[in-house]
Amino acid sequence: MKKLFLALSLLMVGSLGIAASTHFWRGTVLKETQVKEKWGAEPFLEKNFKNGSMSQRAKMAYSLLQMKKEFKGLSVPNLRKKLGSPDGYYFSDTIPAYMIAQAQKKGEDSWQIVFMIDKDRKVKDIFVHKNCCD
Amino acid sequence: MDCAMAPTDMGSFECSNQCDELCKSTYPPSYLFSLSELYPGLTDAERALVAAEPAKMVQAYKLSWKAEDLCNKIYLSSRLNDESDACRHFVWSSLLVNDVGEDFSKRVLNAHEQAKDQPEDQKEMDSHNNEVGLKAAKSMIKSKTFFEDRLLGEFEKHLKKKDFIILKERKAQ
Numbered sequence: 001m002k003k004l005f006l007a008l009s010l011l012m013v014g015s016l017g018i019a020a021s022t023h024f025w026r027g028t029v030l031k032e033t034q035v036k037e038k039w040g041a042e043p044f045l046e047k048n049f050k051n052g053s054m055s056q057r058a059k060m061a062y063s064l065l066q067m068k069k070e071f072k073g074l075s076v077p078n079l080r081k082k083l084g085s086p087d088g089y090y091f092s093d094t095i096p097a098y099m100i101a102q103a104q105k106k107g108e109d110s111w112q113i114v115f116m117i118d119k120d121r122k123v124k125d126i127f128v129h130k131n132c133c134d
Numbered sequence: 135m136d137c138a139m140a141p142t143d144m145g146s147f148e149c150s151n152q153c154d155e156l157c158k159s160t161y162p163p164s165y166l167f168s169l170s171e172l173y174p175g176l177t178d179a180e181r182a183l184v185a186a187e188p189a190k191m192v193q194a195y196k197l198s199w200k201a202e203d204l205c206n207k208i209y210l211s212s213r214l215n216d217e218s219d220a221c222r223h224f225v226w227s228s229l230l231v232n233d234v235g236e237d238f239s240k241r242v243l244n245a246h247e248q249a250k251d252q253p254e255d256q257k258e259m260d261s262h263n264n265e266v267g268l269k270a271a272k273s274m275i276k277s278k279t280f281f282e283d284r285l286l287g288e289f290e291k292h293l294k295k296k297d298f299i300i301l302k303e304r305k306a307q
Binding site for chain 2: 103
Protein backbone atom coordinates (compact mmCIF):
# COMPACT_ATOMS: atom_id res chain seq x y z
CA MET A 1 0.00 0.00 0.00
CA LYS A 2 2.82 2.30 0.95
CA LYS A 3 4.36 1.74 -2.48
CA LEU A 4 1.14 2.82 -4.14
CA PHE A 5 0.97 6.01 -2.11
CA LEU A 6 4.64 6.66 -2.81
CA ALA A 7 4.05 6.15 -6.54
CA LEU A 8 1.06 8.50 -6.51
CA SER A 9 3.03 11.11 -4.60
CA LEU A 10 5.96 10.81 -6.98
CA LEU A 11 3.57 11.20 -9.91
CA MET A 12 2.17 14.35 -8.33
CA VAL A 13 5.63 15.73 -7.59
CA GLY A 14 6.72 14.76 -11.11
CA SER A 15 3.81 16.72 -12.64
CA LEU A 16 4.83 19.70 -10.58
CA GLY A 17 8.42 19.39 -11.76
CA ILE A 18 7.42 18.99 -15.40
CA ALA A 19 5.17 22.03 -15.19
CA ALA A 20 7.98 24.00 -13.61
CA SER A 21 10.50 22.99 -16.23
CA THR A 22 7.95 23.76 -18.96
CA HIS A 23 7.83 27.23 -17.53
CA PHE A 24 11.58 27.65 -17.29
CA TRP A 25 12.07 26.64 -20.87
CA ARG A 26 9.11 28.63 -22.05
CA GLY A 27 9.76 31.51 -24.37
CA THR A 28 12.93 32.90 -25.85
CA VAL A 29 15.69 34.61 -23.88
CA LEU A 30 18.42 36.54 -25.69
CA LYS A 31 22.12 36.19 -24.97
CA GLU A 32 23.90 39.39 -23.97
CA THR A 33 25.71 39.54 -27.30
CA GLN A 34 22.41 39.30 -29.16
CA VAL A 35 20.99 42.15 -27.08
CA LYS A 36 24.01 44.32 -27.91
CA GLU A 37 23.74 43.46 -31.58
CA LYS A 38 20.01 44.22 -31.70
CA TRP A 39 19.81 47.44 -29.71
CA GLY A 40 23.35 48.70 -29.11
CA ALA A 41 24.98 49.43 -25.79
CA GLU A 42 24.05 52.88 -24.54
CA PRO A 43 24.93 53.44 -20.89
CA PHE A 44 22.10 52.93 -18.40
CA LEU A 45 20.76 56.18 -16.99
CA GLU A 46 18.05 55.84 -14.38
CA LYS A 47 16.17 58.99 -15.38
CA ASN A 48 16.27 58.18 -19.09
CA PHE A 49 15.06 54.64 -18.50
CA LYS A 50 12.27 55.76 -16.20
CA ASN A 51 10.93 58.44 -18.55
CA GLY A 52 12.08 57.06 -21.86
CA SER A 53 10.22 55.37 -24.69
CA MET A 54 10.55 51.65 -25.40
CA SER A 55 13.23 52.25 -28.00
CA GLN A 56 15.23 54.39 -25.57
CA ARG A 57 14.95 51.66 -22.94
CA ALA A 58 15.97 49.03 -25.48
CA LYS A 59 19.25 50.83 -26.15
CA MET A 60 20.07 50.56 -22.41
CA ALA A 61 19.15 46.88 -22.13
CA TYR A 62 22.68 45.63 -22.69
CA SER A 63 24.11 47.95 -20.02
CA LEU A 64 21.44 46.78 -17.59
CA LEU A 65 22.46 43.19 -18.17
CA GLN A 66 26.01 44.21 -17.28
CA MET A 67 24.72 45.58 -13.97
CA LYS A 68 23.17 42.40 -12.59
CA LYS A 69 25.35 42.52 -9.48
CA GLU A 70 24.14 46.02 -8.64
CA PHE A 71 20.48 45.07 -8.99
CA LYS A 72 20.75 41.74 -7.20
CA GLY A 73 18.96 41.84 -3.86
CA LEU A 74 16.90 44.93 -4.69
CA SER A 75 13.29 44.74 -3.48
CA VAL A 76 10.42 45.20 -5.92
CA PRO A 77 9.34 48.59 -4.44
CA ASN A 78 12.93 49.84 -4.67
CA LEU A 79 13.16 48.62 -8.25
CA ARG A 80 9.98 50.55 -9.04
CA LYS A 81 11.50 53.68 -7.50
CA LYS A 82 14.56 53.24 -9.67
CA LEU A 83 12.98 52.26 -12.99
CA GLY A 84 9.34 53.33 -12.74
CA SER A 85 6.24 51.14 -12.92
CA PRO A 86 6.75 47.88 -14.79
CA ASP A 87 4.67 47.58 -17.95
CA GLY A 88 5.64 44.11 -19.18
CA TYR A 89 4.45 40.68 -18.13
CA TYR A 90 6.43 37.50 -17.50
CA PHE A 91 4.66 34.44 -16.09
CA SER A 92 2.96 36.39 -13.30
CA ASP A 93 2.11 40.04 -12.79
CA THR A 94 4.21 39.96 -9.62
CA ILE A 95 7.47 39.67 -11.61
CA PRO A 96 8.67 43.10 -12.74
CA ALA A 97 9.22 43.40 -16.49
CA TYR A 98 9.77 46.44 -18.71
CA MET A 99 8.77 46.53 -22.37
CA ILE A 100 11.51 47.44 -24.82
CA ALA A 101 9.81 46.57 -28.12
CA GLN A 102 6.18 46.17 -29.16
CA ALA A 103 5.13 44.20 -32.24
CA GLN A 104 3.09 46.36 -34.59
CA LYS A 105 1.72 43.51 -36.66
CA LYS A 106 1.61 39.72 -36.65
CA GLY A 107 4.99 38.18 -37.37
CA GLU A 108 6.86 40.86 -35.44
CA ASP A 109 8.19 40.29 -31.93
CA SER A 110 7.62 42.06 -28.61
CA TRP A 111 10.52 42.12 -26.14
CA GLN A 112 10.93 42.98 -22.47
CA ILE A 113 13.58 43.12 -19.76
CA VAL A 114 12.63 40.80 -16.91
CA PHE A 115 13.81 41.22 -13.33
CA MET A 116 13.43 37.72 -11.96
CA ILE A 117 12.76 37.67 -8.23
CA ASP A 118 13.47 35.13 -5.51
CA LYS A 119 11.08 33.85 -2.84
CA ASP A 120 11.77 36.96 -0.74
CA ARG A 121 10.76 39.08 -3.74
CA LYS A 122 14.25 40.43 -4.29
CA VAL A 123 15.87 40.68 -7.73
CA LYS A 124 18.01 37.63 -8.47
CA ASP A 125 18.52 37.86 -12.24
CA ILE A 126 17.94 40.09 -15.26
CA PHE A 127 17.30 38.89 -18.81
CA VAL A 128 15.78 39.97 -22.09
CA HIS A 129 12.76 37.84 -22.96
CA LYS A 130 10.50 37.60 -25.98
CA ASN A 131 7.17 38.77 -24.61
CA CYS A 132 5.29 37.71 -27.68
CA CYS A 133 4.85 35.55 -29.70
CA ASP A 134 6.38 32.10 -29.99
CA MET B 135 7.48 -18.76 13.10
CA ASP B 136 8.77 -18.42 9.51
CA CYS B 137 7.99 -15.42 7.40
CA ALA B 138 6.27 -15.88 4.05
CA MET B 139 5.46 -13.53 1.19
CA ALA B 140 2.25 -13.72 -0.77
CA PRO B 141 1.29 -11.72 -3.88
CA THR B 142 -1.46 -9.21 -3.25
CA ASP B 143 -3.50 -6.72 -5.24
CA MET B 144 -6.12 -4.03 -4.63
CA GLY B 145 -9.02 -6.50 -5.00
CA SER B 146 -9.85 -6.68 -1.34
CA PHE B 147 -8.72 -3.21 -0.39
CA GLU B 148 -11.26 -1.08 1.37
CA CYS B 149 -10.59 2.10 3.22
CA SER B 150 -14.12 3.50 3.71
CA ASN B 151 -13.86 6.06 6.49
CA GLN B 152 -10.06 6.02 6.47
CA CYS B 153 -9.71 7.28 2.90
CA ASP B 154 -8.92 10.88 3.81
CA GLU B 155 -6.21 9.80 6.22
CA LEU B 156 -4.69 7.14 3.94
CA CYS B 157 -4.74 9.30 0.83
CA LYS B 158 -2.78 12.10 2.41
CA SER B 159 0.51 12.85 0.71
CA THR B 160 3.44 10.96 2.20
CA TYR B 161 5.56 14.07 1.76
CA PRO B 162 5.68 16.55 4.59
CA PRO B 163 4.09 19.92 3.80
CA SER B 164 7.45 21.62 4.19
CA TYR B 165 8.80 19.56 1.29
CA LEU B 166 5.83 20.32 -0.95
CA PHE B 167 6.08 23.94 0.12
CA SER B 168 9.70 24.05 -0.99
CA LEU B 169 8.73 22.58 -4.37
CA SER B 170 6.61 25.62 -4.98
CA GLU B 171 9.85 27.61 -4.94
CA LEU B 172 10.35 26.28 -8.42
CA TYR B 173 7.66 28.68 -9.55
CA PRO B 174 8.84 32.25 -9.70
CA GLY B 175 6.82 35.13 -8.38
CA LEU B 176 4.31 33.21 -6.31
CA THR B 177 2.80 35.01 -3.35
CA ASP B 178 3.01 33.38 0.09
CA ALA B 179 -0.69 32.53 -0.18
CA GLU B 180 -0.11 30.85 -3.55
CA ARG B 181 2.83 28.84 -2.20
CA ALA B 182 0.66 27.62 0.65
CA LEU B 183 -2.03 26.64 -1.83
CA VAL B 184 0.53 24.79 -3.98
CA ALA B 185 1.62 22.88 -0.88
CA ALA B 186 -1.97 21.95 -0.07
CA GLU B 187 -3.22 21.25 -3.60
CA PRO B 188 -0.21 20.65 -5.87
CA ALA B 189 -2.01 18.89 -8.71
CA LYS B 190 -4.85 21.40 -8.90
CA MET B 191 -2.43 24.29 -8.78
CA VAL B 192 -0.39 22.88 -11.67
CA GLN B 193 -3.61 22.81 -13.65
CA ALA B 194 -4.47 26.35 -12.53
CA TYR B 195 -1.11 27.66 -13.75
CA LYS B 196 -1.35 25.79 -17.02
CA LEU B 197 -4.61 27.63 -17.56
CA SER B 198 -2.92 30.96 -16.86
CA TRP B 199 -0.45 30.22 -19.67
CA LYS B 200 -3.36 29.32 -21.94
CA ALA B 201 -5.04 32.62 -21.05
CA GLU B 202 -1.87 34.50 -21.94
CA ASP B 203 -1.56 32.69 -25.28
CA LEU B 204 -5.20 33.39 -26.14
CA CYS B 205 -4.94 37.09 -25.29
CA ASN B 206 -1.74 37.44 -27.32
CA LYS B 207 -3.86 36.63 -30.37
CA ILE B 208 -5.45 40.05 -29.95
CA TYR B 209 -2.67 42.16 -28.45
CA LEU B 210 0.69 40.81 -29.71
CA SER B 211 2.18 41.42 -26.25
CA SER B 212 1.29 40.76 -22.63
CA ARG B 213 1.45 43.95 -20.65
CA LEU B 214 0.51 45.28 -17.26
CA ASN B 215 -2.53 47.40 -16.36
CA ASP B 216 -3.82 47.64 -19.92
CA GLU B 217 -6.42 45.75 -21.98
CA SER B 218 -4.15 42.70 -22.40
CA ASP B 219 -3.96 42.49 -18.60
CA ALA B 220 -7.76 42.65 -18.34
CA CYS B 221 -7.99 39.98 -21.02
CA ARG B 222 -5.65 37.60 -19.17
CA HIS B 223 -7.59 37.93 -15.93
CA PHE B 224 -10.95 37.55 -17.68
CA VAL B 225 -9.89 34.48 -19.65
CA TRP B 226 -7.94 32.87 -16.77
CA SER B 227 -10.78 33.19 -14.30
CA SER B 228 -13.25 31.88 -16.89
CA LEU B 229 -11.08 28.87 -17.70
CA LEU B 230 -10.56 28.21 -14.00
CA VAL B 231 -14.28 28.16 -13.16
CA ASN B 232 -14.92 25.74 -15.97
CA ASP B 233 -12.03 23.49 -14.99
CA VAL B 234 -11.66 23.48 -11.21
CA GLY B 235 -14.97 24.96 -10.05
CA GLU B 236 -15.93 28.31 -8.58
CA ASP B 237 -14.72 27.80 -5.00
CA PHE B 238 -11.21 26.68 -5.87
CA SER B 239 -11.01 29.34 -8.62
CA LYS B 240 -11.73 32.03 -6.06
CA ARG B 241 -9.05 30.63 -3.74
CA VAL B 242 -6.48 30.67 -6.55
CA LEU B 243 -7.42 34.14 -7.78
CA ASN B 244 -7.46 35.63 -4.29
CA ALA B 245 -4.12 34.04 -3.41
CA HIS B 246 -2.67 35.52 -6.61
CA GLU B 247 -3.58 39.03 -5.50
CA GLN B 248 -1.87 38.76 -2.11
CA ALA B 249 1.54 40.15 -3.10
CA LYS B 250 2.39 42.65 -0.38
CA ASP B 251 4.24 44.95 -2.73
CA GLN B 252 1.57 45.07 -5.44
CA PRO B 253 0.02 48.55 -5.65
CA GLU B 254 -3.58 48.72 -4.42
CA ASP B 255 -4.99 50.07 -7.68
CA GLN B 256 -3.53 47.09 -9.54
CA LYS B 257 -5.03 44.66 -7.03
CA GLU B 258 -8.38 46.38 -7.45
CA MET B 259 -8.15 46.21 -11.23
CA ASP B 260 -7.20 42.52 -11.25
CA SER B 261 -9.84 41.50 -8.69
CA HIS B 262 -12.56 43.38 -10.56
CA ASN B 263 -11.58 41.89 -13.91
CA ASN B 264 -11.42 38.40 -12.38
CA GLU B 265 -14.94 38.92 -11.12
CA VAL B 266 -16.17 39.85 -14.62
CA GLY B 267 -14.57 36.62 -15.91
CA LEU B 268 -16.09 34.49 -13.15
CA LYS B 269 -19.58 35.86 -13.79
CA ALA B 270 -19.30 35.48 -17.56
CA ALA B 271 -18.06 31.90 -17.25
CA LYS B 272 -20.78 30.93 -14.77
CA SER B 273 -23.40 32.28 -17.13
CA MET B 274 -21.91 30.41 -20.10
CA ILE B 275 -21.63 27.19 -18.11
CA LYS B 276 -25.23 27.52 -16.94
CA SER B 277 -26.48 28.00 -20.49
CA LYS B 278 -24.14 25.22 -21.71
CA THR B 279 -22.43 27.66 -24.08
CA PHE B 280 -18.96 27.62 -22.52
CA PHE B 281 -16.43 27.04 -25.28
CA GLU B 282 -12.81 28.18 -25.12
CA ASP B 283 -12.97 29.68 -28.59
CA ARG B 284 -15.84 31.92 -27.47
CA LEU B 285 -13.86 33.49 -24.65
CA LEU B 286 -12.07 36.16 -26.67
CA GLY B 287 -15.35 37.21 -28.26
CA GLU B 288 -16.93 37.45 -24.80
CA PHE B 289 -13.96 39.47 -23.57
CA GLU B 290 -14.31 41.93 -26.46
CA LYS B 291 -18.03 42.28 -25.77
CA HIS B 292 -17.33 43.21 -22.14
CA LEU B 293 -14.50 45.50 -23.22
CA LYS B 294 -16.86 47.37 -25.54
CA LYS B 295 -19.34 47.75 -22.67
CA LYS B 296 -16.50 49.16 -20.53
CA ASP B 297 -17.03 46.46 -17.89
CA PHE B 298 -13.33 46.27 -17.04
CA ILE B 299 -11.08 48.43 -14.93
CA ILE B 300 -8.12 49.46 -17.08
CA LEU B 301 -5.48 51.66 -15.50
CA LYS B 302 -3.48 52.41 -18.60
CA GLU B 303 -5.19 52.29 -21.97
CA ARG B 304 -3.09 50.84 -24.72
CA LYS B 305 -2.31 53.00 -27.69
CA ALA B 306 -3.36 51.55 -31.05
CA GLN B 307 -0.87 48.98 -32.34
